[in-house]
Amino acid sequence: MIELKSTREIELMREAGRVVAGLLDHLTTYARPGVKTKDLDQEALAYLRTHAAKPAFLGYRGFPATICVSINEEVVHGIPGERAIASGDLVSLDVGAIVNGFYADAAATVVIGTAPSKAQQLTRTTQRALEAGIAQAVVGHRLSDISHAVQQVIEREGFGVVRDFVGHGIGRALHEDPPIPNFGPPHIGPRLQVGMVLAIEPMVTMGHYDVEVLADGWTAVTKDRSLAAHFEHTVAITEHGPDVLTQRADGS
Numbered sequence: 001m002i003e004l005k006s007t008r009e010i011e012l013m014r015e016a017g018r019v020v021a022g023l024l025d026h027l028t029t030y031a032r033p034g035v036k037t038k039d040l041d042q043e044a045l046a047y048l049r050t051h052a053a054k055p056a057f058l059g060y061r062g063f064p065a066t067i068c069v070s071i072n073e074e075v076v077h078g079i080p081g082e083r084a085i086a087s088g089d090l091v092s093l094d095v096g097a098i099v100n101g102f103y104a105d106a107a108a109t110v111v112i113g114t115a116p117s118k119a120q121q122l123t124r125t126t127q128r129a130l131e132a133g134i135a136q137a138v139v140g141h142r143l144s145d146i147s148h149a150v151q152q153v154i155e156r157e158g159f160g161v162v163r164d165f166v167g168h169g170i171g172r173a174l175h176e177d178p179p180i181p182n183f184g185p186p187h188i189g190p191r192l193q194v195g196m197v198l199a200i201e202p203m204v205t206m207g208h209y210d211v212e213v214l215a216d217g218w219t220a221v222t223k224d225r226s227l228a229a230h231f232e233h234t235v236a237i238t239e240h241g242p243d244v245l246t247q248r249a250d251g252s
């Protein structure tokens with residue numbers, strides 16, 4: 001069942017969204033060659049504590065860290081550790097926070113230094129796919145209109161849409177109904193209503209979309225080890241259109 005949020009609840013979620021957006025801004029600045037992924041994680045935990053927020057991922061189904069950091073062929077759920085970021089890396093940062101019992105969730109892929117133009121195209125396309133999905137988060141549309149719009153943008157550029165992981169509803173829990181695939185035909189699924197809050201999150205590969213999970217039980221990588229990118233926003237559906245609760249300072 002899809003739980004609808006009141007205006008008051010959406011305002012509470014906006015608090016969590018602001019913290020998540022601010023943290024992503026902070027980590028984007030902090031991520032540079034030589035920084036270890038565990039340094040990003042410590043920085044994230046400190047940021048959340050300073051902002052009266054709790055980490056949403058730490059301990060979730062046993063996840064051992066505050067944020068997910070996924071580099072290059074890692075798609076999602078990378079565990080921060082000793083790895084140092086290198087110039088040319090695609091670093092996907094996935095961040096979740098709890099404020100006043102409400103969750104927000106967002107992700108972005110950061111290009112470190114200069115990367116090949118194809119890698120930059122992958123990142124830009126993933127971000128544009130998210131924007132196209134958000135544009136469909138409008139009262140009266142159906143859920144798969146979001147999925148279809150995301151897929152169109154990605155496949156037009158010849159990239160792969162990950163099937164094994166999908167977006168989700170969000171609110172008093174990190175993962176609520178409905179699941180939101182990034183693929184599929186339009187005009188099916190539940191009709192979108194005021195008060196739905198959705199975490200829309202395209203995961204995109206340069207090669208084939210098949211993924212596998214490494215022996216750590218978490219890190220999902222592309223099977224063909226091609227590069228991947230991931231962008232995510234927490235979006236409330238309002239009578240005035242989509243309201244991006246995790247909007248970044250630069251408007252992205």
Ligand code: MG
Nearest residue numbers: 105199201232
């Ligand atoms: Mg998510």
